[in-house]
Amino acid sequence: MGGLWGKRERLAMLLLLLLALVAPFLVYPVFLMKGLCFALFASAFNLLLGYSGLLSFGHAMFFGFAAYVTAHMGKVWGVNPEWAILGGVVTAAALGLLTGWLAIRRTGIYFAMVTLAFAQMMYFVAIQAPFTHGEDGIQGVPRGRLFGFIDLGESLTLYYFVLLVFVASLWFLNRVVQSPFGQVLKAIRDNEQRAISLGYAVNRFKLLAFVLSAAFSGLAGSMKCQVFQLASLADVHWHSSGEVVLMTLLGGIGSLMGPAVGAFLVVSIENYFAEAGAWVTIIQGGIFVFCVLLFRAGIIGTLSQWLKGLYSGVGKA
Amino acid sequence: MAVAADYIVETRDLTKEFKGFTAVSGVSLRVRRHSIHALIGPNGAGKTTCFNLLTKFLVPTSGRIFFNQRDITHAQPAAVARLGMVRSFQISAVFSHLSVLENVRVALQRRRGGYFHFWRSDRILDQLNDQVMDLLQSVGMTGDVHRLAGELSYGRKRALEIATTLALDPEMLLLDEPMAGMSSEDVLLIAALIRRISANRTILMVEHNLNVVAELSDRISVLKQGRILAEGTYQEVSNNPEVVEAYMGSPDD
Ligand SMILES: Nc1ncnc2c1ncn2[C@@H]1O[C@H](COP(=O)(O)OP(=O)(O)OP(=O)(O)O)[C@@H](O)[C@H]1O
Ligand SMILES: [Mg+2]
Numbered sequence: 241m242g243g244l245w246g247k248r249e250r251l252a253m254l255l256l257l258l259l260a261l262v263a264p265f266l267v268y269p270v271f272l273m274k275g276l277c278f279a280l281f282a283s284a285f286n287l288l289l290g291y292s293g294l295l296s297f298g299h300a301m302f303f304g305f306a307a308y309v310t311a312h313m314g315k316v317w318g319v320n321p322e323w324a325i326l327g328g329v330v331t332a333a334a335l336g337l338l339t340g341w342l343a344i345r346r347t348g349i350y351f352a353m354v355t356l357a358f359a360q361m362m363y364f365v366a367i368q369a370p371f372t373h374g375e376d377g378i379q380g381v382p383r384g385r386l387f388g389f390i391d392l393g394e395s396l397t398l399y400y401f402v403l404l405v406f407v408a409s410l411w412f413l414n415r416v417v418q419s420p421f422g423q424v425l426k427a428i429r430d431n432e433q434r435a436i437s438l439g440y441a442v443n444r445f446k447l448l449a450f451v452l453s454a455a456f457s458g459l460a461g462s463m464k465c466q467v468f469q470l471a472s473l474a475d476v477h478w479h480s481s482g483e484v485v486l487m488t489l490l491g492g493i494g495s496l497m498g499p500a501v502g503a504f505l506v507v508s509i510e511n512y513f514a515e516a517g518a519w520v521t522i523i524q525g526g527i528f529v530f531c532v533l534l535f536r537a538g539i540i541g542t543l544s545q546w547l548k549g550l551y552s553g554v555g556k557a
Numbered sequence: 558m559a560v561a562a563d564y565i566v567e568t569r570d571l572t573k574e575f576k577g578f579t580a581v582s583g584v585s586l587r588v589r590r591h592s593i594h595a596l597i598g599p600n601g602a603g604k605t606t607c608f609n610l611l612t613k614f615l616v617p618t619s620g621r622i623f624f625n626q627r628d629i630t631h632a633q634p635a636a637v638a639r640l641g642m643v644r645s646f647q648i649s650a651v652f653s654h655l656s657v658l659e660n661v662r663v664a665l666q667r668r669r670g671g672y673f674h675f676w677r678s679d680r681i682l683d684q685l686n687d688q689v690m691d692l693l694q695s696v697g698m699t700g701d702v703h704r705l706a707g708e709l710s711y712g713r714k715r716a717l718e719i720a721t722t723l724a725l726d727p728e729m730l731l732l733d734e735p736m737a738g739m740s741s742e743d744v745l746l747i748a749a750l751i752r753r754i755s756a757n758r759t760i761l762m763v764e765h766n767l768n769v770v771a772e773l774s775d776r777i778s779v780l781k782q783g784r785i786l787a788e789g790t791y792q793e794v795s796n797n798p799e800v801v802e803a804y805m806g807s808p809d810d
Contacts, residue, residue, distance in 0.1 A: 416675045416676075418679050419676065419677050419678065420672050420682055427663045430654050430655065431653070433650065434646065435663075436634050437650075438667055441636075
C-alpha cells in the first residue's frame, strides 16, 4: 500500500496529466468530462471502501442530491457555478453526517443495508418533492460564469475546469489517506478491536471518513450536473450506487488511480455499446466477471503487483 | 478505606454469563499497584473473559469494576484505555497492512493528539520515529522496522504487540499470554522487559508458562471454571492441593 509516490509512479502521473491536457483535442470532451465525474465519484467511494473497509450501498443519494441542489441553485436562484457546486457539496456532507451517524453503528452487510435503506428513502423524496420535478428532473441548467467572468458555456473551458477540480480532489483524497487521520483509519480497517484497545473511539473516525466520502461524491454529482446541465432521478437511483461499487472493484480498491481507471472503463463500455441497448448490461456483466477472475486485486492492483514482480526479477538477473 | 488506594484494580462479584453458561462467576479480584499479578488456570477457565470484562470489551452480567477507585463498570472500552489500562490480545493483534514502524507509531499518535487532522501530511509523524525506535529496541525488533506487520512470524508479532502497548505508557498493562509462540530466547527477552517495565507500572498477566509465572509474579490467582480457586504467592499456590488437582485434572498441563 505504501510507496504511492515512488519515482515511477510520479512519472506515470505526469504522463497521465499531460495526456489529460491534450485529450479534448482527440476525444469528444463531454465523454471525457463524464469519465472524470465518475472517476471522482469512484475515488470518493474508495476512501470509504478501500481505507475504512466500509461498503456503502447508498452513495447515489450524495451524488444525486448534490446534483439536484446545484441544478436548483443554478437555474432557479441564478447563482454562480462555484456557489451552486458548493451548495451541492454541503448538502451531500450534511446527508452523509446524518446517514453515517446511524449507519456506522452497524458493520458488514448491516452497514450496507442501512445505507441502502437511506438511499431508497431519499429516492422517494426525489420522486415526491416538488423542486426535483419528478420524472422530468431539472433540465436546462445554465452552465453559467465561474466567479462571474469565466464562461463555462465554452466546452474546452468547462473541460479544464472539470479536470482541475478532479486533479485537486484526487490530490486531496490522497492526502487524507496519507495523513495522521489516514493512519488511524487504516489501523481501524486492519484491526478494529486493537484500535479500540489503544484508546481510539473508532466510530468518530469512521464517521469523518463517511462524511468526507459523501462530500466528494456530492462534488462529483454537482460537476456532472454542471456538464450535462441536468439533474435527474437516474443519479439517485440505486443503480448508481451499484455502478460506483463496480467501478471501484474493477479498478482496484485501496489504490489511488484504480477507481478512476475503473470508472473510465465502465463509462467507455456504456458509450461504446450504447446502440446495443439492453445488451450493455450483459456485456458489462461479462467484462466484470472476466476482470474479477483475471485481476484479483483489481486492474491497477494486479498491474502494480505484476510490475513489482517484473522489476525485482530484473534486479536479481 | 485507607487500604483501597493500594489497589489499582478491584472487582466485586464479577459475573459473566453466555446464554446460560457462566464463564466468570463471582470473581472478586484485587491487583496491588506496581505489582506483577498472574492469572492462571486450565483452558476455558475464564481468564480471557476476565480481561474482556476488565477492559470493557464485554459487559458484565453483574458485579462492579473499579480502576483507581473509579467505577468503570459502565465505561466504553476506548475510554478505559485512555484512563491508562491497556490490554494485549491472546490472538496476536497487529495492524497487518501497516509497517512495524507504523504499528507502534499509531499508538504514539494517540498520546500525541491531532489524530483527526486529515488535511496534514503524515510526514509530521516522523517526529515520533526516535521514540518508535527506542520501543522497538526494547523488544529486539530494530531489524524489522520497514516490514509489513502481516509478514512477521507469530513470535515477532507478539513482541510488536508488546511494543505497541508500551507506546501508550499505560499505568496498567493486561497481557494475555504474551509469550505464547515465542522462541526461548524471546521468552527471556520479554520476561526481562516485563520485569523492567513493572518498576512503575502494574501488570496483570495470563501465562501458561509456569516457569515464567514463578519467576515474575508477586501474586497469583488461580481460576477454575470461572471461579477463583486460590490466591497467593507462587509458593502458597503451588502447594495448594486443590490447585494441584485442577492442573493434574486438565489434559493440557
Ligand atoms: N463470546 C462467547 N460466547 C460464548 N461463550 C464464550 C464466549 N467467550 C468465551 N466463552 C466461553 O467461556 C469459557 C471461558 O473462556 P475464556 O476464553 O475466558 O477461557 P481462558 O481461560 O482464556 O482459556 P484459554 O486458556 O484457552 O485461553 C469457555 O468455555 C469459552 O468457550
Ligand atoms: Mg484465554
